[in-house]
Amino acid sequence: MAYKRQIDRLPIVPKEAKRHNVVCHYCIVGCGYHAYSWPTNKQGGTAPDQNAFGADLSKQQPAETANWYAPSMYNIVKQNGEDVHIVIKPDKDCVVNSGLGSVRGARIAEMSYSRQRNTQLQRLTDPMVWRYGQMQPTSWDDALDLVARVTVGVINEMGEDGLFVSAFDHGGAGGGYENTWGTGKLYFGAMKVKNIRIHNRPAYNSEVHATRDMGIGELNNCYEDAELADTIVAVGTNALETQTNYFLNHWIPNLRGTSVDKKKAEFGSEPVEQGRIIVVDPRRTVTVNACEVEAGKDRVMHLAINSGTDLALFNAWLTYIADKGWVDRALIAASTKDFDKAVAGNKTSLEEAARITGLTADQIRQSAEWIAQPKAGGARRRTMFAYEKGLIWGNDNYRTNGALVNVALATGNIGRPGGGCVRMGGHQEGYSRPDYPGPRPAFYVDKLLIGGKGGVHHIWGCDHYKTTLNAFKFKQAYKKRTDLVKDAMLTVPYGDRNAMVNAIMGAIKKGGLFAVDVDIVPTKIGEACHVWLPAATSGEANLTSMNGERRMRLTERYMDPPGQAIPDCLVAARIANHMERVLREQGNAKEADKFKGFDWKTEEDAFMDGYHGHEKGGEFVTYERLRAMGTNGFQEPAVDFKDGKIVGTKRLFADGKFNSKDGKATFMETKWRGLEAPGKEAEMKKWPYLINNGRTNVVWQNAYLDQDNEFVMDRFPYPFIQMNPQDAAELKLKEGDLVEVYNDNGSTQAIVYPTATAKRKQTFMLFANPNGVQGNVVSPGVNELIIPNYKQTWGGIRKLADAPEGVKHLSFKSQDYAV
Amino acid sequence: MKRCDAMVDVGRRKFLAGAGIAAASVAAASVPVSAAKAGPGPARVDYPSSRLANINDLKVNEPVSVNYPDSDGPGVLLKLGKRVPAGVGPDGDIVGFSTTCPHKGFPLSYNKSDRTLNCPGHYSRFDCEAGGLQVWGQATQNLPQYALRVDAKGDIFAEGIDELLYGRLSNVL
Numbered sequence: 001m002a003y004k005r006q007i008d009r010l011p012i013v014p015k016e017a018k019r020h021n022v023v024c025h026y027c028i029v030g031c032g033y034h035a036y037s038w039p040t041n042k043q044g045g046t047a048p049d050q051n052a053f054g055a056d057l058s059k060q061q062p063a064e065t066a067n068w069y070a071p072s073m074y075n076i077v078k079q080n081g082e083d084v085h086i087v088i089k090p091d092k093d094c095v096v097n098s099g100l101g102s103v104r105g106a107r108i109a110e111m112s113y114s115r116q117r118n119t120q121l122q123r124l125t126d127p128m129v130w131r132y133g134q135m136q137p138t139s140w141d142d143a144l145d146l147v148a149r150v151t152v153g154v155i156n157e158m159g160e161d162g163l164f165v166s167a168f169d170h171g172g173a174g175g176g177y178e179n180t181w182g183t184g185k186l187y188f189g190a191m192k193v194k195n196i197r198i199h200n201r202p203a204y205n206s207e208v209h210a211t212r213d214m215g216i217g218e219l220n221n222c223y224e225d226a227e228l229a230d231t232i233v234a235v236g237t238n239a240l241e242t243q244t245n246y247f248l249n250h251w252i253p254n255l256r257g258t259s260v261d262k263k264k265a266e267f268g269s270e271p272v273e274q275g276r277i278i279v280v281d282p283r284r285t286v287t288v289n290a291c292e293v294e295a296g297k298d299r300v301m302h303l304a305i306n307s308g309t310d311l312a313l314f315n316a317w318l319t320y321i322a323d324k325g326w327v328d329r330a331l332i333a334a335s336t337k338d339f340d341k342a343v344a345g346n347k348t349s350l351e352e353a354a355r356i357t358g359l360t361a362d363q364i365r366q367s368a369e370w371i372a373q374p375k376a377g378g379a380r381r382r383t384m385f386a387y388e389k390g391l392i393w394g395n396d397n398y399r400t401n402g403a404l405v406n407v408a409l410a411t412g413n414i415g416r417p418g419g420g421c422v423r424m425g426g427h428q429e430g431y432s433r434p435d436y437p438g439p440r441p442a443f444y445v446d447k448l449l450i451g452g453k454g455g456v457h458h459i460w461g462c463d464h465y466k467t468t469l470n471a472f473k474f475k476q477a478y479k480k481r482t483d484l485v486k487d488a489m490l491t492v493p494y495g496d497r498n499a500m501v502n503a504i505m506g507a508i509k510k511g512g513l514f515a516v517d518v519d520i521v522p523t524k525i526g527e528a529c530h531v532w533l534p535a536a537t538s539g540e541a542n543l544t545s546m547n548g549e550r551r552m553r554l555t556e557r558y559m560d561p562p563g564q565a566i567p568d569c570l571v572a573a574r575i576a577n578h579m580e581r582v583l584r585e586q587g588n589a590k591e592a593d594k595f596k597g598f599d600w601k602t603e604e605d606a607f608m609d610g611y612h613g614h615e616k617g618g619e620f621v622t623y624e625r626l627r628a629m630g631t632n633g634f635q636e637p638a639v640d641f642k643d644g645k646i647v648g649t650k651r652l653f654a655d656g657k658f659n660s661k662d663g664k665a666t667f668m669e670t671k672w673r674g675l676e677a678p679g680k681e682a683e684m685k686k687w688p689y690l691i692n693n694g695r696t697n698v699v700w701q702n703a704y705l706d707q708d709n710e711f712v713m714d715r716f717p718y719p720f721i722q723m724n725p726q727d728a729a730e731l732k733l734k735e736g737d738l739v740e741v742y743n744d745n746g747s748t749q750a751i752v753y754p755t756a757t758a759k760r761k762q763t764f765m766l767f768a769n770p771n772g773v774q775g776n777v778v779s780p781g782v783n784e785l786i787i788p789n790y791k792q793t794w795g796g797i798r799k800l801a802d803a804p805e806g807v808k809h810l811s812f813k814s815q816d817y818a819v
Numbered sequence: 820m821k822r823c824d825a826m827v828d829v830g831r832r833k834f835l836a837g838a839g840i841a842a843a844s845v846a847a848a849s850v851p852v853s854a855a856k857a858g859p860g861p862a863r864v865d866y867p868s869s870r871l872a873n874i875n876d877l878k879v880n881e882p883v884s885v886n887y888p889d890s891d892g893p894g895v896l897l898k899l900g901k902r903v904p905a906g907v908g909p910d911g912d913i914v915g916f917s918t919t920c921p922h923k924g925f926p927l928s929y930n931k932s933d934r935t936l937n938c939p940g941h942y943s944r945f946d947c948e949a950g951g952l953q954v955w956g957q958a959t960q961n962l963p964q965y966a967l968r969v970d971a972k973g974d975i976f977a978e979g980i981d982e983l984l985y986g987r988l989s990n991v992l
Contacts, residue, residue: 002949002950004981008980008989009990063924063940070921103922103959106959697956697957711959
């Protein structure tokens with residue numbers, strides 16, 4: 001039986017309830033919400049003057065009402081030490097989501113720490129240390145003293161290269177401007193740490209180096225452009241599941257034809273009509289289905305290319321479009337460099353691209369027409385290009401990214417209404433740090449850790465055991481190294497600090513690694529760590545981030561963090577304080593002085609020091625001003641503060657000036673070179689099944705909170721692997737069977753989800769799941785800038801067991817809407 | 820019938836385990852209630868027992884529109900031809916669901932070919948053969964299903980719902 005809450009009524013939000021601004025802390029879209037809170041012994045009533053909505057709640061409310069909330073939007077939490085009711089519901093007046101809640105964001109309340117209603121009791125409440133053979137609670141001072149002494153000890157022995165760091169670089173939960181600045185100031189300001197990696201990749205690098213090198217920042221348009229475009233080109237993005245309300249609220253109106261009036265108002269006499277979409281994805285996703293439902297099959301082109309061959313398609317588009325002369329000559333002349341060089345260097349015929357991609361030459365020609373053929377009267381076609389992990393985590397990341405931007409730039413679609421060439425994004429953004437002091441390409445940190453390098457590892461909101469490549473071998477090496485330290489810690493009494501530090505340092509000299517994990521929940525890699533430091537998350541502290549159209553908002557603190565948890569920026573500051581103290585104690589005043597400037601008491605102090613003091617336009621931005629800007633905020637960069645409002649920037653590069661010394665964008669030569677990452681070609685030839693991978697709608701990221709949510713874990717207690725029903729039959733597999741996915745890199749598990757739309761021999765597995773890590777079978781092969789290639793993975797599949805008990809009640813019907 | 824009662828009973832226990840809601844769920848009133856007037860309200864709403872149809876009215880895979888718990892609560896009765904979770908009747912194959920999408924309140928339509936209820940608003944779909952499990956979608960709850968009872972004459976009564984209905988903060992208004 002499907003999970004049911006058996007809740008048949010909820011407390012009504014009273015008129016007097018407090019209201020805080022909230023931005024969903026899960027995906028990049030950053031939907032606006034409000035948190036209503038009120039004392040537990042009070043409640044509103046059904047009469048309009050008795051509730052916060054001024055509505056008659058004794059009556060059934062209509063579709064899309066703002067006067068209703070689901071049980072998942074309700075909880076009881078602590079606020080300033082008191083229990084309060086809380087309702088966190090979508091904001092109808094937020095221009096991002098217009099009241100829509102996704103299956104993830106609409107659970108923010110239910111995913112909050114509540115001792116009263118037993119939700120998210122997995123949250124870390126105390127600093128924990130490895131003591132007497134298990135993790136035990138301790139005080140901040142005790143935990144930080146141990147961290148500082150070992151970290152300083154390692155730096156004294158090995159220099160700063162002995163300190164390895166894994167850290168988030170994004171916004172939303174486990175990130176935000178306050179916390180990237182806190183960690184950045186510690187590791188790149190006070191120290192110059194080079195052996196650092198980001199949460200989802202094994203080095204400190206951009207996922208979209210190419211577009212930046214071309215002078216075009218990757219978040220250059222606004223969500224409204226998706227409503228204005230003649231054609232949307234979606235590459236490796238399954239937006240309905242991964243940027244849900246951006247897709248539903250801004251793409252769908254265009255595909256339904258309901259944004260035509262908006263187009264007319266914007267473009268005057270220029271011919272406009274219902275939008276078209278080109279989806280480049282080897283897999284038929286629910287996004288493709290929804291596009292067809294809304295726009296009709298004749299306005300949707302699904303280019304189901306051979307996995308990893310996007311580059312050849314884009315080069316063919318550029319070649320064909322340039323041949324036809326469908327390019328923006330004025331822009332190319334005034335604002336760009338190297339156009340002719342790129343066209344010559346990337347020359348790819350329709351037939352050649354067809355052979356590589358598996359498409360027909362006609363499909364490629366027709367899609368190029370949809371992108372760039374002038375409209376009636378010669379008007380330039382407005383095309384928006386959007387890409388995400390299918391490209392970013394795919395073959396030859398750098399060149400493929402550049403090849404797509406080439407097409408957008410040549411057709412004059414950067415900085416113009418209805419255009420843009422943008423990544424869709426994963427988390428919100430919220431990056432504010434001093435520059436990374438290491439080289440380019442950055443160090444391959446996972447490889448160094450596997451190879452025995454470093455003595456201490458600080459981990460911030462990352463879980464490599466779930467979200468890295470080559471995870472199977474990483475875990476083996478990491479466990480061995482951290483176990484050496486654990487075993488050494490067992491040989492001395494915990495209370496003898498000198499003996500403890502000596503034992504740890506001794507183990508490090510033998511190849512051991514001391515690991516410190518800062519997180520909100522116990523993680524898989526945390527099982528190997530020696531210290532856990534509890535962090536506060538969004539809503540338990542004030543937090544600023546920006547979404548995929550650079551829309552910056554402040555999520556206000558609406559509840560208390562669990563136990564002793566504090567925001568990451570303050571954890572970083574306290575580590576700095578303790579390192580300074582230990583260095584002074586050791587008589588090293590010169591080093592100690594580097595750790596000055598961390599006297600922050602609140603997250604706002606970190607914000608003012610970081611974003612306000614250092615970021616472009618930051619001088620116009622304060623908490624007070626952001627609070628007043630509500631859930632709509634402003635679009636970065638801020639350019640002024642006028643009439644009580646922060647003035648932002650709707651689109652980047654609207655003036656034809658790009659991010660380079662001379663203000664010109666540069667076209668890139670991007671020749672096709674096959675499967676680029678070492679070992680991928682051989683892997684493809686050796687193993688029968690493509691193990692494509694990515695997200696599914698109901699699960700957020702690596703399920704760090706969802707793993708403790710009944711609704712989600714009831715739906716998918718294990719990661720699924722979708723496969724063609726004939727493949728399943730050949731392997732003698734039934735729906736729900738537990739299978740092993742394996743290759744030379746490692747092995748993992750999933751449950752079988754036969755899916756008629758899956759191509760033969762092309763599977764799709766849910767990534768980063770705690771109960772089956774897809775990264776276990778991803779090879780260590782990376783591109784020249786150490787960007788991983790998760791998508792092009794091939795392996796074998798074999799049955800482990802019949803469907804486990806928790807799977808027997810599930811539905812394996814098609815996920816595609818159909819009537 | 821036994822199965823059905825058991826389900827409600829399990830639900831009640833589960834509900835009581837989550838404190839808070841019980842404490843706050845007595846009928847709403849903004850004016851202070853004096854101690855003398857305060858009484859022990861029931862933990863769950865009292866559902867009407869409503870006759871929806873007779874088993875002879877149902878044909879396999881032919882949806883019958885119903886309303887429950889009142890005329891503003893559209894729903895569907897289905898005879899699925901195979902024993903399913905919370906199914907009643909001699910074959911354990913009769914189920915009833917709300918047809919208001921628990922995401923944004925759009926009316927669901929029945930897809931006979933795979934026995935799902937589908938939402939035209941945001942493409943959510945629910946499996947009628949799996950207790951209303953959301954196969955895919957935006958709702959944060961599975962589809963509210965009716966607790967059904969069949970009497971000796973074959974009349975089918977709805978007597979409860981296992982999730983909150985969209986658009987109302989109390990299932991019984």
